Amino acid sequence: MAGRPRKPAARRDLQQAALRLVRRHGYAGVTISDIARAAGVSRQTLYARWDSKAELVLHAIFEIASQPDPDLSGPEPRRVLLENFLRAIFADLSADGDTLRGLIATTLTEPGFLPVFRARFSAPREAIMLALLHDARARGELPATADPELLSDFIHGAFWYRLLNGQPLPPDLAQRIAGAVFATPAPDQSAG
């Protein structure tokens, strides 16, 4: 912990500098030295907290750019919660899709990064999705035979697949995914 700044806010400042740079120049176009320079700290200050650029950016995405969990305490149909949650994620990915692609590339080229990425990125997102889908099944919005683990793989898989194949994630994709998972026609927007 040598070199750790005394103010807790500094951690967030460093992460924000990192996110700002990768959003502007692309994940591959930014080095840890660039981030240190932009944040006005030494590379050692960054390496005291994070093992690599990938880990710093991963933590920045997790702590700054993550969506709040869907609120499962209220009465809203889980299909609507899913659609809104996906819509927010896809909006984030229009800013951070290149960064996510860069992080996934790092899991593939530096195998030691995969467990870090799982722990900080995919596993928490799977847990959120599973909670929503199990809750929907318990409320009868999904049939008793529904397989939440597989549906979660379908949902995350669909947008990873599109992201990695260079295809867009338009807002109506959120509605199509929620509609297919809940296998009911789209709600009538004119009804109130």
Add this chain to the structure above:
Amino acid sequence: MAGRPRKPAARRDLQQAALRLVRRHGYAGVTISDIARAAGVSRQTLYARWDSKAELVLHAIFEIASQPDPDLSGPEPRRVLLENFLRAIFADLSADGDTLRGLIATTLTEPGFLPVFRARFSAPREAIMLALLHDARARGELPATADPELLSDFIHGAFWYRLLNGQPLPPDLAQRIAGAVFATPAPDQSAG
């Protein structure tokens, strides 16, 4: 085309040498020089045909290790065709999963390779899956409201997601995916 061997079989020999090496040593552990040496040709012979190791290995996977398309001319339920097709793909990926991860990494780190990979890998597989799903819908095995394009993304996405997250692709996953897509209980194995 300088240096192109006269016998058409040689192309396949070169591809088989490439596949054999990446299966044994891992995609990242094999260079184009290794492949040339194993095949008993010069690097120039390989570069006359393929732009890179990634392209050579991609073509090898496509031409040697691809599954035959599901047979849509027969009466077999499309759910069964889907399950058997996925089972065969997952068996292939137990041999070539590391290679596919290496090729996907290359699409992320060398953007010029993504269109090549789409044209030779993902797009043809999407076309096969879409043909099966459209046929299933036309035969009434999927509801008229089914969205084949999205279901195809669900199916490919689910196993890409698992593969990229270092998770297994067990044979029963094929049955679970086919069951969820067709949303019917698993067939009774004891019935004849």
